[in-house]
Amino acid sequence: MKRIGILGGTFDPPHHGHLIMAEYARNDLDLDEVWFIPSHVPPHKQGAKVAGEDRLRMVQKAVESNPYFQASDVELTRKGTSYTVDTMKYLKDQFPENEFYFIIGGDMVEHLPQWHKIDELQNLVQFVGVKRSGYRWNPEIPVHFVEIPLIEISSSNIRERLFSGNSVRYLVPDSVYHFIKEHKLYGAES
Template sequence: MRKVGLLGGTFDPPHLGHLFIAQEVQHRLGLDEVWFIPAHEAPHKVKSHTDADLRLEMVQAAIADNPIFRMNPIEVDRLGKSFTFDTIKLLQEMHPNTAFHFIIGADLVESLHTWHRIDDLVEMLTFVGVGRPGYELVTTYPVTYVDIPELEISSSMIRARVEQGAPVHYLITEAVFDIIKEQKLYAER
């Protein structure tokens, strides 16, 4: 049975923290691949700043040089708010010989009790929790913890830096930076 990690998010924009988390979890758990799953609309966040097609393009650019990383547009293709339960159910139907490991930050570990159909989800996949500054990895639900060095990088920080004209090199890949420049994303509003 293949072991695949899933890393969901708005990826607005994708940054080196996302890539580092995916790499570390893949290595530590011996996963065959890690799939990045950009949300069309995440149920726990306000609307994205950037169109879904551009976020897909940025994710593809960010992961292009890693043969173990893939992008899966399943949630963008479905449109609307995406609940993890619906995504996992569909992925399991499409990939019956795959064990999924859903990678989440400590902020989401703490809020698992609020997730749609969480009791079903814990039976369907393995949750993998990674540390995030300012959060504890505390929940009553089963979570496999992967201790990795914490990087204080967030998409909101990158958007703010771009808006202020501050450098973002070494926070995102050059390919993502090129798309941000070309499309004039996150510029002063």
Template sequence: MKKIGIMGGTFDPPHLGHLLIAKDVQYALSLDEVWFMPNHIPPHKQLKSLTNTELRIEMLEAAIQNQPSFRLETIELEREGPSYTYDTIILLKERHKNTEFYFIIGADMVEYLPKWHRIKELVEQVNFIGVKRPGYSITTNFPIIEVETPQFDVSSTMIRKRVKEGMTAQFLVPEQVQRIIEEKNLYE
């Protein structure tokens, strides 16, 4: 049976923290691959604006291009409306029968788990991997596999804010992503 890690998010932009977490979880759990799954409309976030889907995919492809065990999964972009993890996991399991899925979330999302759509059914369908994040706890009543990764306090929100204020995202995002941000004048 194949073991696949899933990292969901807006990836607006994808940053080195995403890649570090994915690689550490892959190594710790001997996962065959990690799939980066950009979402269409995250139900838990109130975003003022989201970079268009094509540019987010372009940045994500650029970010993972040198990692053969990383892959882009666009299943959530194929559907309209909010992206609920339960619906996505059911679809993935239908498409990939001989696969065990591990859903990678940060500690901020661990705290939010009780509010997830159909969470009691979801924990029966997928293994949750909790990764520590500064300022958050990994305490929950739901089954979570905890994986230690270096604490790298970076977020897409912080990167967008830095660029908007005229600062650089260099050393926070892969070089190829930095190039796209600059060429397309994103977040200014």
């Protein structure tokens, strides 16, 4: 049996904050792997700014240097709204021997009671919350908390910086930075 961390998100683009979350959760929970799953259509926010294929390629580039990390196209392949419960049912069917840990940022913990089919989802995964300042913890849903260094990086800020012509170097892995520049994503110049 493998202990697999799942880090879902839009990854529009993936950044060092995502990688730090995954690495700290992996170490804290002694996970065998962490799978990064870009969403097709996230249920809780507007659609992604770039195509799913580009977001998947950026995630692949972001995780390529860590042997414990891998990118998965499960939600991009399935299409439709990316409800976590549907993804986890699929993964449990495909990998029944694995134990899954769903990693979420502290900003999402307080919204867990409103997640689609949360009662069913709680039976499929153990939630791992990465502590983030400014958010309260909801005791209604059992969550294992992981402490990480406070690093305020967001994909929306990165997109804004790129659109304004500002550098995002050191906010994203170099391989992601070069992919963004090469493909002129988010208004970036080559």
